[in-house]
Amino acid sequence: MDLANILKPEAVKVIADASSKKRLFQRLGEAAESAYGLDSEAALEALLERESLGPTGVGDGIALPHARLKDASEVRGVFFRLERPIDFDSVDRQPVDLVFALFAPENSGVDHLKALALISRTMRDAAVCGKLRANDDPTTLHTVLTAGQSQAA
Template sequence: MNLSSILKPDAVKVISEASSKKRLFQRLAEAAEASYGLDGDAALEALLDRESLGPTGVGSGIALPHARVTDAKAVRGVFFRLERPLEFGAVDRQPVDLVFALFAPESSGVDHLKALALISRTMRDAAVCEKLRANDNPATLHTVLTEGRPSQAA
């Protein structure tokens, strides 16, 4: 598994502003609907339900919201770079500017966990985050995220 199999180029966006976490989740769900044909309302509801269990802001300005969605056929991702960081309730209480959302089939089992681990490893790489924060072009962001990071056993 690699990020290029999870993340389509058109699912990478630079967002000028998100007024709230809920609005951010709405935009993520809309992007998942546009890029992968997922039911946007169901994707939003699944993200909100998962977030109610605990915040997915992992620190250092990074959030990894994820949810299982009934109509997902495979594990899929949406990446947003926020031009203005958003208060997210992250573990380190820092606002978030890099958001990688993951949508998985309800029956995905280990694939969902492997994808989440791969995304987490990628986003923990300081050099990757520096490049993501330094670029405004979605195509460049997609390249930074997907360049040669094969999965490792979780």
């Protein structure tokens, strides 16, 4: 499994208008619909439901929201770099500016967990995060995320 198979280039964006967590989740759902054909409303509801179990802000300005969807046929990702960080109820109470959302089929089992672990490892790399924060071009952001980031399936 590697990020290039999870994350399409068109699912990587720099976002200026995410003023709240709910608005961010709406935008993530819209991007999942546009890039992968997933239902944006179902994605929004699933993200909100998962977030109600506990915040997915993992610290250092990073959030990893994730949800399982009926209409997802495989694990898919959406990455946003936020121009203005937002409050995310993160574990370190710092605002979030890097968001990697994961959408998985309801019955994805271990694939969902492997993908989440891969994304978590990638986003814990300070050099990767530095490059993500230093670039505004979605194509460059996609390249930074997918360059050499893989895990044996």
